[in-house]
Amino acid sequence: MKRRSTASKEEVLAVLKAEETAMSHDMLQSKLSVSMDRATIYRILNRFCEDGQVHKFVGDDGKQYFALCINCGDETEHHHHNHFHFKCLECGKVECLRDEVEVSLPKGYVTRSFNGFISGVCAGCSSLKKGEE
Amino acid sequence: MKRRSTASKEEVLAVLKAEETAMSHDMLQSKLSVSMDRATIYRILNRFCEDGQVHKFVGDDGKQYFALCINCGDETEHHHHNHFHFKCLECGKVECLRDEVEVSLPKGYVTRSFNGFISGVCAGCSSLKKGEE
DNA sequence: TTATTATTGCAACAAAGTCGCATTAATTAA
DNA sequence: TTAATTAATGCGACTTTGTTGCAATAATAA
Helix, strand or coil, rough: CCCCCHHHHHHHHHHHHCCCCCHHHHHHHHHCCCCCCCHHHHHHHHHHHHEEEEEHHEEECCCCCECCCCCCCCCCCCCCCCCEEEEECCCCCEEEEEEEEECCCCCCCCEEEEEEEEEEEEEEHHHHHHHHC | CCCCCHHHHHHHHHHHHCCCEEEEHHHHHCCCCCCCCHHHHHHHHHHHHHHHHHEEECCCCCEEEEEEECCCCCCCCCCCEEEEEECCCCCCCEEEEEECCCCCCCCCEEEEEEEEEEECEEEEHHHHHHHHC
């Protein structure tokens, strides 16, 4: 299964880079300059995940989000992504929080996957709100 | 809107207590001794949430899970549920992890909701697996 | 240029969750 | 005990998310 370079693929990648936020499928689709099928977008994104360019997580809205694997620290391929994701409820931006989080599990428990998600208001938006008052 | 005590409501509560695990709608439905409509189950659970008997969170499968507000520590009504939930991929049990988790947000960021979810293997199941080898 | 096969679009589908509305039934008042 | 009030339920319809099969398209290798 060698990957082929296609316009769709490049476009998805371009949007992910340009927007600088993790994106759910629908966020992405609305930003695409070329229209493409929902299934295609999912397939492209999941391929990126397999290739380690992108990682996937679940938001507190139950949706899958996809983020470029940059600014996520120096993760290597089999690395657990033990960081939180933060979604700003004002501007909609979803970002990776830098610090790795350690959760102490009870004795004998083993982690397979980690999903940390916080919703709130980011610095930019909370200062704006202060300004408005 | 005074709450009424109904058989359905009691049954849902009974299952939640008996199973001792957080449950998604479908897990719950399959354990009910009385069949009831999907919408009804959701409405009952969401009412429990409003009343503070139950809290809700999202699993890494994107589903909503509901857990009784016991063994979750001494949360008061407006308390953030800053604890992780752990789902055992072997036995399916979903439990609240005791320790409260502190995530240090960048300056100016405000938390509105917290969702921490870990999948893996619980102590019981991982010791069983050792035994099998 | 042709053969190979990864990629795409389309349609269909399943599952999760919500909502409106008519009916049922728990509670309160008479 | 009966009647009135209205919360709770069941049903159906619907939206959204995500996946999959299959035929058509197109990127790559021969």
